Amino acid sequence: MSTAPAFEDLLRGLAPQVLGALVRRYGHFDACEDAVQEALLAATVQWPDEGVPQNPRGWLATVASRRVTDQLRSDHARQRRENTIAARAPRGETVTPASDADRPADRDDTLTLLFLCCHPALSPASQLALTLRAVGGLTTAQIASAFLVPEATMAQRISRAKQRIKSTGMPFEMPAEAERADRLSVVLHVLYLIFNEGYTATSGPHLHRTDLTGEAIRLARAVHRLLPADGEVAGLLALMLLTDARRPARTRPDGSLVPLEEQDRSRWDQAAIKEGVALVTDALAHAPIGPYQLQAAIAAVHDEAPTSADTDWRQILGLYDLLERLAPNPMVTLNRAVAVAMVRGPDVALDLLATLDADDRMARHYRLAAVRAHLSEMAGDRSAALADYQTAARRTTSLPERRYLESRAARLRDAR
Amino acid sequence: MKYILLIYQNPAAWETFAEEERNRVMAEAGEIMEELTQSGEWIGGEGLADPSNTKTVRVRDGVPAVTDGPFVESKEQLVGYCIVQCDTPDRATEIAARWPDARYWAMEVRPIMEPGGEEM
Numbered sequence: 001m002s003t004a005p006a007f008e009d010l011l012r013g014l015a016p017q018v019l020g021a022l023v024r025r026y027g028h029f030d031a032c033e034d035a036v037q038e039a040l041l042a043a044t045v046q047w048p049d050e051g052v053p054q055n056p057r058g059w060l061a062t063v064a065s066r067r068v069t070d071q072l073r074s075d076h077a078r079q080r081r082e083n084t085i086a087a088r089a090p091r092g093e094t095v096t097p098a099s100d101a102d103r104p105a106d107r108d109d110t111l112t113l114l115f116l117c118c119h120p121a122l123s124p125a126s127q128l129a130l131t132l133r134a135v136g137g138l139t140t141a142q143i144a145s146a147f148l149v150p151e152a153t154m155a156q157r158i159s160r161a162k163q164r165i166k167s168t169g170m171p172f173e174m175p176a177e178a179e180r181a182d183r184l185s186v187v188l189h190v191l192y193l194i195f196n197e198g199y200t201a202t203s204g205p206h207l208h209r210t211d212l213t214g215e216a217i218r219l220a221r222a223v224h225r226l227l228p229a230d231g232e233v234a235g236l237l238a239l240m241l242l243t244d245a246r247r248p249a250r251t252r253p254d255g256s257l258v259p260l261e262e263q264d265r266s267r268w269d270q271a272a273i274k275e276g277v278a279l280v281t282d283a284l285a286h287a288p289i290g291p292y293q294l295q296a297a298i299a300a301v302h303d304e305a306p307t308s309a310d311t312d313w314r315q316i317l318g319l320y321d322l323l324e325r326l327a328p329n330p331m332v333t334l335n336r337a338v339a340v341a342m343v344r345g346p347d348v349a350l351d352l353l354a355t356l357d358a359d360d361r362m363a364r365h366y367r368l369a370a371v372r373a374h375l376s377e378m379a380g381d382r383s384a385a386l387a388d389y390q391t392a393a394r395r396t397t398s399l400p401e402r403r404y405l406e407s408r409a410a411r412l413r414d415a416r
Numbered sequence: 417m418k419y420i421l422l423i424y425q426n427p428a429a430w431e432t433f434a435e436e437e438r439n440r441v442m443a444e445a446g447e448i449m450e451e452l453t454q455s456g457e458w459i460g461g462e463g464l465a466d467p468s469n470t471k472t473v474r475v476r477d478g479v480p481a482v483t484d485g486p487f488v489e490s491k492e493q494l495v496g497y498c499i500v501q502c503d504t505p506d507r508a509t510e511i512a513a514r515w516p517d518a519r520y521w522a523m524e525v526r527p528i529m530e531p532g533g534e535e536m
Contacts, residue, residue: 124503148531149459149501157456186422200532209532250535257535371536397417398533 007052011043011060012218015137018060020109023172026068027103029116031075031275037068038366040137062413094282110176111226112137114219117161118187119170127190128197133158146209147197187223188236188292191216195240199247202255202400206395213244224279231287234279235296241276244271257404261308273303291327294319313342330362334371346379366395370405377412387413418459423496423517427467428429441516442508448514457469461498492521494502499528 015036022032030119053059076118090159117131138146144154175183199210221236227233249263258264272307280296287293298319305311320336335354341349355370356362374387392404429439452458470486486493494516502508505527512523 070517123456125501152453153459154455155451156458160454160456195534200530202532255451257533259536264534306511310431396533397529399529399531401533401536402529404533404536 007047008044010052010056011040012137014057014060016110016113016222018057019107019134020113021061023069024109025065025114025236026072027172028068028072029070029170029172030124030166031071032064035064035071035139035161036066037133037139039064047113079166082407087117094200108226110222111173114223115175115183115186115308116165116170118183118196119165120186120192120404121168121170122161122164123157124190124193126157126164127186128194129154129157130161130188130291130395131219132194132215135219138215146212150208155238184227184230186231187222188232191220191223192236192240195243199243202251202257204252210247211245215246216240229287231283232290232292234283234287235290235293238276238280238283238296238307239292239299241272241279242296242303245272245276245303251400255400256407257400261301261306265308267412273300276300277304279316283285289326291321291323294323294326298323311342313339317343324337330356330359331367334362337375338370341375341378346375350379364395366405369395373405373408377408382412392408417501417503417508417532418501418528419505420457420499420526421498421508421512421515422494423498423515424492424493424522424524425495425517426521427493429520430492431487443517444516448511449456449498451510452498457500457507459499459501461496463496464494467493467495474510505535 017030018039019036022036023029026032032138043056044065047053085271113135114131117134120126129143132146133140134141140155140158143391144151144159147154174180181216193287195213195216198210198214198216201209211213215236217240220233221239224230224237227347245268246260246263248269249265249267250258251257276296277300280293280300280373283293286299298316301316301319317336317339320332320339324332333352337352340352350372353368353375356368362368369388369392372393373385376382376385376388389405389409389412393402393409396402396405433441442512444447449458449461467478467486470484472483472485472487474481474483483497498511498515500508500511502511504526508525
């Protein structure tokens, strides 16, 4: 993914549009999706030698159409051979008529496709995989390598998702107005998960995973372009940009994690910060407030502080208060506790954390122990901090996090 | 999240199984593998040769010492593993509970460390 030549961006931008047009014309999402993948592959092979055609979209559509009709024809022939009883209907009748074949070529079906790929009837793993292939135009091998699973496993997830779309007869159309908001929130969550999968990757052998953040941003941009008035879409895009802006500073060359307060802020991507701040500022001014906008606003406050000491923690706390009211969840409480500690001191924050011990989801979570360790350290209770860092290090299932937590624990132990 | 399911078996007891029973156990495991492949949860897995083929390697003062037999001598030995990717830890234990060896001996479910992480 990272070595993609310029035309690959063009190809991948066209992929959902070509697929949308094909599905409208022929139905058969499953066969159309395969055909578009083959057309993309053909383009990757031919365009570097023969040059990009004058009408790349038309070229892809023609190649893909030919594959679909061939496929449907041979499926049909097989079916005919297998079924000796009835006289078969003429071939053309099994193909969905192109009722809207004359629609303008610039019609963008990206959103409809996203709604289909992120259908709630599909498993989360399938939603992610299918979105990246059908909308993102990535190959199964690329997706598998980004998610660190064998290609066969990823191929199975994609084919299962397509089977499910086929068997449940999910239509290729925008969801009804009444369910659109809920369906959009699933789409946004899938994009968020794709982003996070890439963002949490550290350097070294897993660098290719970080391309997932670029892919998630590209898709979020496409959704924002199609739904410019939606505040949460803008909020999610802003959150991604404002988070990704810090990526160059979040790990050391050896892959170890650098906490926010120790990051070299001169390495943050100022262009991304500027774009993210503008997006979230505009969304907060014009759209109903939502969780992505608030998280983006929090990220913006961090990103705008020239040094860690300049961070406007009062404003961050205010935003967390709002977020907790709007979308209460123990992770928000945990993050809010950090802001509380910075504004009102660690003791108040530790009292707040104690309320999470009763929450089953959190009590055994490494993040609770990690935050408590951090706050105890702030409060000067080194032995409690040491014990909690060790607990957190044992509980996390992330190698770089364990390394970070172990080094915090070692620092306290050595200072005794 | 990826989990490794470690399959423990008592090889001496396994040898006493009737062939029919051994076949049933193998077929059952095969069916679960097929089902996990279909669901997109199967990442990989292998069976291990009999523990009598094991060599344990220790290096002391730069000198490797190779001994025959497993690191931990016990009746139950590691005889195979599966790696699955599941949405929840409960799903991983559910799979382990269906594995036939769990009825006779034990399955151990262990999360696999992830290479990525969040800065704090």
